Amino acid sequence: MDIKAAVTHNQDTAFELETVQLAMPEIDEIRVKVIATGVCHTDVVARDMGIAPFPIVLGHEGSGIVDAVGAGVTDLQVGDPVVLSFAHCGNCGHCLTGHPTVCDTFNELNFGGAMDDGTHRLAQDGETLATFFGQSSFATYAIAKSRNAVKVDSEVDLALLGPLGCGIQTGAGTVLNRLKPEFGSSIVIYGAGAVGLSAVMAAKIVGCQHIIAVDMHDSRLELAKELGATHTLNGENVDVVTEVKKITDGGSHYAVETTGVPTVVKQSLNALRSLGTVAIVGITPEMNIDVHNDLMAEGKSMIGVIEGDSIPRVFIPQLIAYFKAGQFPFDKLVKFYDFENINQAFEDSANGITIKPILRVGS
Incomplete structure (x- = not known):
């Protein structure tokens, strides 16, 4: 046809x-x-x-x-x-x-x-x-x-x-299906686009104490607050790693990196506390990290997550139910x-x- x-x-x-x-x-x-x-x-x-x-x-x-x-x-x-x-x-x-x-x-x-x-x-x-x-x-x-x-x-x-x-389930699923942050834990979302803001909403659903959104656009950071972010940071105006550690008393438990920008990826890793985990979901080019100082010495984890590790036939109806309830x-x-x-x-x-x-x- x-x-x-x-x-x-x-x-x-x-x-x-x-x-x-x-x-x-x-x-x-x-x-x-x-x-x-x-x-x-x-x-x-x-x-x-x-x-x-x-x-x-x-x-x-x-x-x-x-x-x-x-x-x-x-x-x-x-x-x-x-x-x-x-x-x-x-x-x-x-x-x-x-x-x-x-x-x-x-x-x-x-x-x-x-x-x-x-x-x-x-x-x-x-x-x-x-x-x-x-x-x-x-x-x-x-x-x-x-x-x-x-x-x-x-x-x-x-x-x-x-x-x-795709995009919405990637952000929400990375939080809900893969990271599974504990109630009262801290999470930083790097990039307040569709994927990042979906992660913000998911973090609010599970009850994270600190939900920090990082972006360069104030308008997107304002929307992040509306959707559940407890703190916002404009990466052009502040030292993100220092501010995250100050807000979370030592570093975040979790992070979701959506930008794919190597300097931001490094920030997401360096702003973690010991044993923290960052999920990389943005398409990221080749980059260098100091494996000992940035990762291994503090027992941190860096993981890749595709499509929010979702089973679409299970997860998408769940997101729709949260949407109908006003939570997503x-x-x-x-x-x-x-x-x-x-x-x-x-x-x-x-x-x-x-x-x-x-x-x-x-x-």
């Missing part, structure tokens, strides 16, 4: 809305009429750094209505509201033990450009188009494996829910854009004007 999609033909180019062809869903696949899709920094990385093959249809925070099902799909049916999340095989040891975010074939399935059987569902003028994160949701319709789709509460605005599939107001991060304004949405995100853009694709 013919659909409209934002096609990326080459690295570091603007999005173009074009007509492409979408095949029928195969075994264990569903077709989703996309209602909305979040704009995530990983889409920027894929577009500008070429981590996936071109030409490609990006987008990986889709939400929509199941429109068709392939053979073997028994857990979803036409008309179900769903959020699309990351691709995973469902069969490897990590998937089977509740850690699909480190699926043995995670990189291949999400960045390799094809479905898990090696074939493609998107084409244009006889040329195949690569798929992103097993969904390619910058389009009016998307094909995904049924296991990568999460049926969601129909009482909540479906257009709002797409970012739960992630809607305060969001600004909606028409699909045709996709380039403006990316520009506003890059400039810090919008924390989490969502593209309205269908109705």
Whole structure:
């Protein structure tokens, strides 16, 4: 069938809305009429750094209505509201033990450009188009494996829910699923974007005593306070490590580093107390640390966390329940854009004007 999609033909180019062809869903696949899709920094990385093959249809925070099902799909049916999340095989040891975010074939399935059987569902003028994160949701319709789709509460605005599939669950899940801070402990969130602010809200849910947000934009720090931060630090104006140690009486128990900036990563590690743990979730380049003084000598831990170590079919409904209860107001991060304004949405995100853009694709 013919659909409209934002096609990326080459690295570091603007999005173009074009007509492409979408095949029928195969075994264990569903077709989703996309209602909305979040704009995530990983889409920027894929577009500008070429981590996936071109030409490609990006987008990986889709939400929509199941429109068709392939053979073997028994857990979803036409008309179900769903959020699309990351691709995973469902069969490897990590998937089977509740850690699909480190699926043995995670990189291949999400960045390799094809479905898990090696074939493609998107084409244009006889040329195949690569798929992103097993969904390619910058389009009016998307094909995904049924296991990568999460049926969601129909009482909540479906257009709002797409970012739960990646960015929002990354921040919240890193706190709730991996770090699991104790009641009364201290945590520092480095970077007050969508991922960091989701971590702030999660830290408030579990009852951290000190929730410190660090950023360079005062407007984002003000929102962090509204969402649960007990303290905020502008990294351009203060010595972050000194201030964190002062607030927490010696250093934080936990930290979440979302920026990927090497100097900030060092801050997150140096501001920990002995036996503290920092979770790295931002895409970080090669950097140097003094392993003895920065890490080992005080028994600290630095861990990498992907997608909040979440099981989307379990975790996303939990986040929606917290949202409905008023405890996880992630809607305060969001600004909606028409699909045709996709380039403006990316520009506003890059400039810090919008924390989490969502593209309205269908109705």
